[in-house]
Amino acid sequence: MMKIGWIPLPASCKPRHAGSSMDAPQARPPPLPACLEPHLTLVVFQPTSTPRMALCDACMRLRIQRLPDPVDSSELSTYSGYPHSTTGQLLFSAQSCPFCALIKESFLRVGHYHIPEAVVDETLRLEPSTPVLLRAGRREGDDESVIGDVEGREAARLNSIDVLVAHGKKYMRGRVHLYAPKGSTANLARDVDDVMRPSELVQEWLSTCVSQHELCRKPFHGKGDIIEQSVDHIPPRRLIQTFEFCWGVKLPKRRLVEDAFLLRAPYVVLSHCWGSTDKRPLCTTRDNFAMHRRHMAWHRFPQTFQDAIQLCMEISIQYLWIDSLCIIQDDEDDWRLESANMANIYERALFTIAASSAVNSTEGLFKVRKSLNLVEIPYNDPEGERTDPVLFFIEPDLGKCLSTSPLNQRAWVMQEYFLSRRTVHFTTQGIIWSCKNGKRPHTRHMTSEFGSSWEEVFEDEWSRLVQSYTRRELTYKSDKLVAIEGLATRFQSRGEESGYRQGLFERHMPHDLLWYGEGRLLRDVGNGIPSWSWASTTGPISFKASVFENAETFHAKIAPRSYRDFEVKENLPFDSILYMNALVRRIDNLEGPLQCQAFCYEDVQDMGFSGRIHEDYKNGSINVAPTFALLSVGEKVGWGVFDEHGKSGGDVFCLPLMKQRVWEGFALSKEPHFLWALLVSPAVFIEDYRGMDGCEWYQRVGWGLHFVPSWFDELIVRDICLV
Numbered sequence: 001m002m003k004i005g006w007i008p009l010p011a012s013c014k015p016r017h018a019g020s021s022m023d024a025p026q027a028r029p030p031p032l033p034a035c036l037e038p039h040l041t042l043v044v045f046q047p048t049s050t051p052r053m054a055l056c057d058a059c060m061r062l063r064i065q066r067l068p069d070p071v072d073s074s075e076l077s078t079y080s081g082y083p084h085s086t087t088g089q090l091l092f093s094a095q096s097c098p099f100c101a102l103i104k105e106s107f108l109r110v111g112h113y114h115i116p117e118a119v120v121d122e123t124l125r126l127e128p129s130t131p132v133l134l135r136a137g138r139r140e141g142d143d144e145s146v147i148g149d150v151e152g153r154e155a156a157r158l159n160s161i162d163v164l165v166a167h168g169k170k171y172m173r174g175r176v177h178l179y180a181p182k183g184s185t186a187n188l189a190r191d192v193d194d195v196m197r198p199s200e201l202v203q204e205w206l207s208t209c210v211s212q213h214e215l216c217r218k219p220f221h222g223k224g225d226i227i228e229q230s231v232d233h234i235p236p237r238r239l240i241q242t243f244e245f246c247w248g249v250k251l252p253k254r255r256l257v258e259d260a261f262l263l264r265a266p267y268v269v270l271s272h273c274w275g276s277t278d279k280r281p282l283c284t285t286r287d288n289f290a291m292h293r294r295h296m297a298w299h300r301f302p303q304t305f306q307d308a309i310q311l312c313m314e315i316s317i318q319y320l321w322i323d324s325l326c327i328i329q330d331d332e333d334d335w336r337l338e339s340a341n342m343a344n345i346y347e348r349a350l351f352t353i354a355a356s357s358a359v360n361s362t363e364g365l366f367k368v369r370k371s372l373n374l375v376e377i378p379y380n381d382p383e384g385e386r387t388d389p390v391l392f393f394i395e396p397d398l399g400k401c402l403s404t405s406p407l408n409q410r411a412w413v414m415q416e417y418f419l420s421r422r423t424v425h426f427t428t429q430g431i432i433w434s435c436k437n438g439k440r441p442h443t444r445h446m447t448s449e450f451g452s453s454w455e456e457v458f459e460d461e462w463s464r465l466v467q468s469y470t471r472r473e474l475t476y477k478s479d480k481l482v483a484i485e486g487l488a489t490r491f492q493s494r495g496e497e498s499g500y501r502q503g504l505f506e507r508h509m510p511h512d513l514l515w516y517g518e519g520r521l522l523r524d525v526g527n528g529i530p531s532w533s534w535a536s537t538t539g540p541i542s543f544k545a546s547v548f549e550n551a552e553t554f555h556a557k558i559a560p561r562s563y564r565d566f567e568v569k570e571n572l573p574f575d576s577i578l579y580m581n582a583l584v585r586r587i588d589n590l591e592g593p594l595q596c597q598a599f600c601y602e603d604v605q606d607m608g609f610s611g612r613i614h615e616d617y618k619n620g621s622i623n624v625a626p627t628f629a630l631l632s633v634g635e636k637v638g639w640g641v642f643d644e645h646g647k648s649g650g651d652v653f654c655l656p657l658m659k660q661r662v663w664e665g666f667a668l669s670k671e672p673h674f675l676w677a678l679l680v681s682p683a684v685f686i687e688d689y690r691g692m693d694g695c696e697w698y699q700r701v702g703w704g705l706h707f708v709p710s711w712f713d714e715l716i717v718r719d720i721c722l723v
Helices: 087-093 097-111 200-212 288-293 303-316 332-340 341-349 400-403 413-418 461-467 481-495 599-605 613-617 684-689
Strands: 084-088 133-138 160-167 168-177 241-244 250-256 265-273 321-323 353-354 375-380 387-393 422-426 431-435 445-447 453-457 515-518 541-545 577-584 589-594 627-632 635-641 652-662 672-681 696-706 718-722
Touching: 084 087, 087 097, 087 133, 097 160, 097 375, 097 387, 200 303, 200 422, 200 431, 241 303, 250 288, 250 672, 265 303, 332 341, 332 481, 332 684, 341 413, 341 481, 353 387, 353 413, 413 461, 413 481, 461 481, 461 541, 461 718, 577 652, 589 635, 599 635, 613 696, 635 672
Parallel strands: 265 321, 265 353, 353 422, 696 718
Antiparallel strands: 084 133, 133 160, 160 168, 168 387, 241 250, 241 321, 375 387, 422 431, 431 445, 445 453, 515 541, 577 718, 589 627, 627 635, 635 696, 652 672, 672 696
C-alpha cells in the first residue's frame, strides 16, 4: 500500500459528495482535541493542467478499477494488459494530453532512457505500432518492503499503475502513482488508496521496525543486547519534554529536563542545519538555563523545532533531544562533555528526525516541500452515479533528493546518520524512512512515502568515510576530529580497528598516510593536529591505498608508542607524534611546477615544460595538480605534489612508504618498481628538540612517486618523528 505522507487535496479536487457512509472504512483514529491538534504547515499541490478537459479519448475511457492484476516478470510471455495506445499514438498524444505525458515519462525514467520527441525512436527501436499496456500496480501485501498497517485502517486496493512497453526480448516497465482524495468515490469503494498524515506514516514504519527488524535493535558494532533492553540504555543528560499526561489526556508541556538519564524513557533526536548566524536557532545558555528548565514558550521555538515536537506528540513520544537546547552552548566544559557522548545519544535514540532539506531551523519539516505535478482522471463508480477525480503523478527521485539535501552536506551529520538505527528524512520531494534492515551487508533499507523501497550502500571502510567526510561543510575547524570521534570509537568497538590517532588507525599505516588533496589543500595551522593527518588540512582528500596493487611496505614501520612516552610541548601532545623507523633522503632540486605526471622511469625523464609528456597532457582532458620533478645529481628520479600546491620553503626530503611494481603498460621499463612516498621538511618549530632521544623531526608537506628504489640503497633505517 502506498504510504503518501502529506499530499493535501487541491481545492478543485474535493469530492462533491461529502459526508458519512455506513460502508466507509474507519481509515483514521479519532482526532486529537482541537487544542492539541498539531498545525503542520502543508504545501498545497495544484494539478499541472486543466482537469479532464485536456485528456485524450484513450485516457477518458480508462477505468482503473478494471485493470488486470500486476505481474512480477518482465518476460514477453507475460506481456499483456489493458491496451491504452501504441507508442506512436502515445508519443504524439503526449504533446497535449497530460496523462499520456505521465505514461511516457514513467517508462523512460525507470529504464533510464531518453526518447527524442519523435514517433519512431531509433535508440530503442520502438515501432510505432508497439502496444502500450497498463496493469494494476502494487497492492497491499505485494511488496515485502511495505511496512505494517495502522490498527483499524483497512487497506485500499490500488496505489499505482504499471506501464508496459515491449523492447527486444523483454519489456520496459514504468510506474505511475495515484491516490484518491479521502471520501471520494474511488476511496469509499476501496479501489484506490488515500493519503496518510505524517504522524500515521511514521508510526506505521516505526511500529513494524521495532517489532520485526532485529538488526535495527542492535548497536553499530552488531554485538550485545538489544539496545532498548540493555542495562546501559541510558538517555542523554538532558531532554526536552514535549507533553505530559493529565487524567489520560496529553497536554502540552515544553521544558528542559535535567538528569534525564534517571527517566530511562524512549526519546527521539532531531538532526538539523543551524544555518547562518542571523538564523541561529533557539539555544540554551547559562543565562536562560534555569528558565528553560521551568518552561519554554512555544512561540520561541523555530518552525523545525515546533514541527518535531508536534510529530512527537502525535506518536506519543514524550521526550526529544535537540543539540542547541540540550547542550549549554556557552559552557565549554558542558559542550565538551556532551559532544563526547554524541554517538551514544544518536545510537540509543528510538529514531532520528532529519530536517534534510531545510537550510536553517526556520524552514521546518514541511514548508520546504515542493509541489508534485498532479493529473486528474475521472473515476466512475460501478453504478455510474458519481464521478470524482483520481490524482496521478510520477514519484520523484527521492534518493537523489536526499543525497543532495542541505543537511547531507554537513560534516556533523555523517556521524549522526551512520549511528542512528532509524531515520525519518523530511525532504523537498517527500518523506523517506531509513533503517539498518538492509538485505545485504553494509546497506540500509530505504522506503519512501510513495511505497517504493531500495537499498542504499553505506561505506564501511574508514578511509572511504573520511573521503566523504572531508567533502562536507564544517562551521568550526576545531570540530573536525570531534565531529567524527564517536564514529571512530564505534569502529574500534567492533574489534576490526585499533590504535585510533588523529583521524587514522594504526592498523592501516603506513598505507593511509598516503592521502592526497583532490584540489589545493589549506593547512590549518595552530589547530593542534599533526601534519601527517588529513585533519590538518581543509579540502576534499582521497587515499592512494585504493590504487595499490600488491604493494609492500618499503622499510617504513610505525614504532610502538609505549617506548617513547614524553611530551614535547603543551601544544604538541604525545598522540600527535608519529614515531617511525624509515628511510629519509634529501632531494637535491625541484623542477616545476609542471602540468604533467609520469608512471615509469623513462616517462619521468620526459617531464618538463615542453616535450612529449607535456604535450600529451596539454592536448588531453586530464587535469593534474601542479607537479614538481624530483632531481638527484641532475637526474629526474620521480615527482611530487605539495599539499598546498606551492613549493615548500627550505629543504625537502623523500620518505618512501610503499613499493609497487609498475603497471602493466610500463612492464618494459628499466625500473620495474616504483615507490609511494611522502614529501617532508624539517620541523623547524621544534628545532630545540631535534636529536632528542636519537630522533629526527619532520612534518609532511606533500606526496609523490619515486622511480629509482636503488637511490635509497646506501641509507640506513633511522628513527624519525612526524609531527
